[in-house]
Amino acid sequence: MGEESIYDLLPTVRQPEAKNPRYKSVFNETTKAEYKSHKQASKTMGPAKVPLNEPSSFMSKRAKEPVLPEKSQFVRPNADQKRPAVPKRDEKPVMGLKSNKNFIHTNAVENIMSVAKKPQPKYVDTPGGTTNNLDDSGLVPKFVKKENYGTVPKYLEARKKQMAEHQKNYEQYIQQRLQKGALNQISAEERQKTLDGLKKNWEELHLQYQGLSVVTDTAPKKARKERMEAEMKQLEKDIDTIEKHKIIYVTDNF
Amino acid sequence: MSEDSVQELELISTIGFNGSVPHGLLVHPDGEHLIYPLGCTVVIENIKTHEQNFLSGHTNDVSCLAVSKSGKYVASGQITHMGFKADVIVWDFEAKEPYATFTLHKVKVEALAFSPSDKYLVTLGGRDDSSVVVWDLKMREALCGAPSALQSAGTVYTVQFMNTTDDKFVTGGNKTLRIWDVDRSNRKIRPQECDLGQLKRDVRCILIDSTDEFLYAGTTSGDLLQITIKTHLFKNSGPAKDKYSLGVHSIAMLKDGTIIVATGGGIVCALKAGTFKPIAQKECTLAGGATSIAVRGIGHQLYVGVNKGNIYRINFSDFQPTCINSCHYSGVLDVAFPHGCGDLFATCGKENIRVWVTDTSTEVLRVTVPNMTCHGVCFMTDGHSIISAWNDGKIRAFKPQSGAAMYTIHDAHKQGVTAIATTSDSSRIVSGGGEGQVRVWDISSNRQEMKAAMKEHKGVVTCIKIRANNMECVSSSDDGTCIIWDLNRFVRNQIIFANTLFKAVCYQPEETQLLTGGSDRKISYWETLDGSQIREMEGSADGSINGLDISDDGNYFVSGGNSRKVKVWKYNEGEVTHVGLGHSGDITRVRVCPNSKHIISVSADGAILRWKYPF
Incomplete structure (x- = not known):
């Protein structure tokens, strides 16, 4: 709702809503004409003549009742997703299954063929022999081995370049001024x-x-x-x- | 200035009804007019056309009202000050003129009643008078009088004549219910006390059935007593259970014998006469305590007056109340128009701010703050809020359509806010308080901030007006000064001293001159530039000037005050051109509407009068 205003309290004269025109049937004219012609149903020819049924085909009992479809077994729509039934109490698992695999042999072969694991470098810091990871300790010179060790960082290069450009611009400007005679060195x-x-x-x-x-x-x-x-x-x-x-x-x- | 050059101001309509007068609302027997009191006048209003006539002649508030059975006479009684005598005026209804004035009762006339064939009028004095007097209407003189009750009994409140005979009437009051016989030949009235047995009741209204067999008395205990007139014996009382809270204040009877009861709790309901059993579906509750009930015609319509100033119409068939007349029920303290719009105006008074449509005098909005009094009201120029000054020291702003609170400035002034004005850019409020400070507030959509407090007045600030360019404002005060303030630096520019309590001030449209009015009854013109006096005129002979307003073209101004007259003046000549008579209380404010069509004046008796602007 917008902001209220005192001027909206002013009484307004409401225009009465325009009514829709009264409904008039599209068949109005035909109905009128038909009525005027005084023709009434079946007045001239009498009721339509229809052949009667044979006496043998009389109306049988319950002939008017609707014919229902044949009864069928109800099948759940998700019946195909059903999991197999839980084993019964008296059902026994299949026994006596046996594999021909020689586990001792295969294990030995696998171990012989496997590549030896590389030991993790460690250091010992107590007489008792407590070991720690060498990599995280800081004893290995990682930083100096870095790729960009000892090089000027990119941002400094960029800044230097920018400054040089500025200086160049400035000098150019001064030269211009000098040429114009506005400046004296x-x-x-x-x-x-x-x-x-x-x-x-x-x-x-x-x-x-x-x-x-x-x-x-x-x-x-x-x-x-x-x-x-x-x-x-x-x-x-x-x-x-x-x-x-x-x-x-x-x-x-x- | 010659006296006959002064014309009368045309009164278009009034808004007002003193609902606290018991049995004050009457329907004239012709079924076309309502009669009700408004301050010291009696208003006769046509029910269909709402055309109003006024019976004025009382010197103080009307306290009781009656209309004769034939409809020829209307009688009204009044209150006066202690030690003075109170008038009863009988009016000729057709001519709308006084027919007779009866002065005998002291201080207050409590009730009156006409005899069925207009032969007598019986009047009842108040508690300082406690006498009952029968007047001969034809001879216009008192017939006889008597003390209204025994010494042991209390005040008598109500009186009612029989329906078939002129020689019998009934009075009722605190622990008294008497049937009187008028002995014309000996000029005597003889009372006979009704025997109520163990019951002790304070009777406030009496109803006598059409055959004079029984009388019914409504009591402050909230029940009805039925008494056989012939034997003076108590017959029945009811309802036995669930008595009406705050007492029965008015009863009426329909042609078929159904009793209609109006109670102090605001309930109006229909009862069966013999058993006092309520009739199903015939009960409704009104806002405020019902004080009078009037039956129109055979009883298809009931009019109920409520002490909160409303008049309700109840159709007997569906028994649904419709408020047909609403007004302030105590003094109106300020009136304001929206900027440049004369079709609406707002008034404020005790507990209420109301917005009215000027042409139809219908109320379109009411804002209520319980127990507080609104001293001033004005509209923001953009029309998006109603700003009001309240006696609890708060400035409240309301939405103008729903009446919902927008914001409140707490503790705006220590001793109540007494005057208020807004700048034309709707960004500032200037308020004055009872302690004499004038404060400027910056208003934005979500913040109200005090910009400055200007402490020079020593008395109540009564009126504030701001210049069109928002650079200066003028405030008037009861301490006898008017100060023109600079609204940029918040310092005093000029000060006007006079030996008066200034009540009203306004700028002349060119803003080079000021107009002031106050308790010394003078209207003065002042220069705004240096504060020097230009002219001083006698504004009224007998009362302070409380309201002043100047027309937009600056050629005329309007004044009103305790003299109860609205006067229209020529500004340049300083002459009165029109006088409006009609107020029955002290006028508190007057306003010329912005399109110069009407003059609205409001008064301390709660009336709002609309006059035709004569030029």
Whole structure:
């Protein structure tokens, strides 16, 4: 049932259901015509004339009763699936049956011809001689005998390949940009110069920092120290960044 | 404004029946009209066309009702406050006008009866009055009076005249059953006590057979007493076993002498007169206690009034009850229309929410929560639920077709939920409580969550209205404030102070102005932007304004209140154009239906009145 709605409570005017048209027989017209013609059954010719039976073939006793089929033995439908009967109490099993097979001989021959069983490798770990399976013990070098022992796993190969591809793509992209003039590569000496400059700045700052008074008791002193620390940290970060990257590109559109 | 420019509002129909009045439902002897009390009016309803006429003149609830044998007169008695006198009004049935007013009894008129040839009317005072008075109808004056019972006996509840003579009547009550003789020449009435032997009974109804041979008295013990009138001797009582639970409250006799009994347990059944043996297949049970039984014609149809406000019709042949009239049996507290649909409306009151079809006044749905009172009802805009505010502090939602409970918000307000409104996107409810909080609830299909509680009112929240864009709402409270709330930030935007208990508030359709009404009998217009007062008018001369509603075009508004008048006002001019008279209790709410065809007003006496919208 859907959600109820107050608007469904509105009284609706029910249209009375249209009635089917009244039944009219298809023989209506013929019946009417027949009735009008005033012909009544057997009125003209009288009843049909049928020859009478011979007196000898009179109706015998029970002639009107239905003729039943012959009685037959009842057979169960699953009679063919029946198992043989359980032996009777006085029935005896068949005795005295004898085989001509020489069991001693055949057994000996079979054993002689059979292949010897391979002993399972075991190890003994107590003086009393308790044996254990050697295979599960870990004493046998199974792992190094593995087929793919010492090879680089497939997933690493795949990743390496992927990374190489990425790098290639990246370089391609950079080349494109360079060609367009959007990027400029910084040359090695320029990089070195920047690095040296930064280091020099840092050293100067460090020297000043070393020269600060030991006691930072006033607010300006504290502020100065903190500012210098922050500046040095920034410089260290910048130096780090430049040292980490051999190739540096600079873009103009910022 | 001149007085004669005020027109009367056309009353189309009322829904209401005070079923607790004993023997209150009558069939007029012409067999075409039902007569029953509704608050302080008496309603005459045509059985076939349902056309209603009203006899109004009582100042308080009607307590008893009688119709004369010829059908010429109808008499009604009332209750008043302690120390005042209660009127008996005799009405001319044809003219529907008062014929005479008799004022003698104190506090309450308990019962009345006409003599068979309309010569006398006998009236019975209540327990504070305990007198019986015979009135001459022709002279319109009291003939004589007497104390209704011995000092040792209790209250007298019922009175009945003989069927053949004007000079004899019977009164019955607690441990008293008296046959009185009227001595007109000496202006005296003389009682004779019936001898009941060891039996002590509280008689609630009396029936006298057509030949004046026996009288039958129904008692609170649940049995009937048969007394020979000539000898004043007790003859028989019955049924001997299985007395009717909660007493016999009304009895009637058919032409063939069969007695019909209506009991407080709601059983109506037919008995053989001599033996009090029940007749097979002639018994049925009604919902609520039967208080009156009226026979139409020769007895082929019985009308039974029940104290739960229903009127049942029972065809004597199959004895199956059909409810022909249902209504609230206590005050109606709120009325609401579905969004944009004037063909249905819902009302709520004690224990019940009912949904009515406007045009036919038929009840299509009733939701009952035992022992609780519903203070407010509204529909979700999508029409998929009825939201209601209950005095046990819960907000209940019901399915609108089956009436099944959808969800309940427990402990929505500490001192009962008193006002409720829904947003137009059907996703929020704003409720107000007795403790003064206004709370906003987020409603989804499986969760109801409180969004905010706004605590600024110090008194009961009486009315909440939400703006069309759901950004703001206004709440009125008994503490003398109306607050406009922001529904996004849940803070107060504006506050209106006045020295009154605000009872009703509504937005003008453009939502730039507010209309308020309260206990100071004033109707005020306010600016929503800054809360300043624009205009103040005297809404009524003698009672607080409880309900206000404005028409969709904003040109007219309707007010109602303790003055019991429905008034239609012009909004711009502030003039009354129409007044509707008809309510017999304090009006609690008024609503203009969304297609501006009707005005519905509901009152504390349980009546729902439908007026024609005049414009």
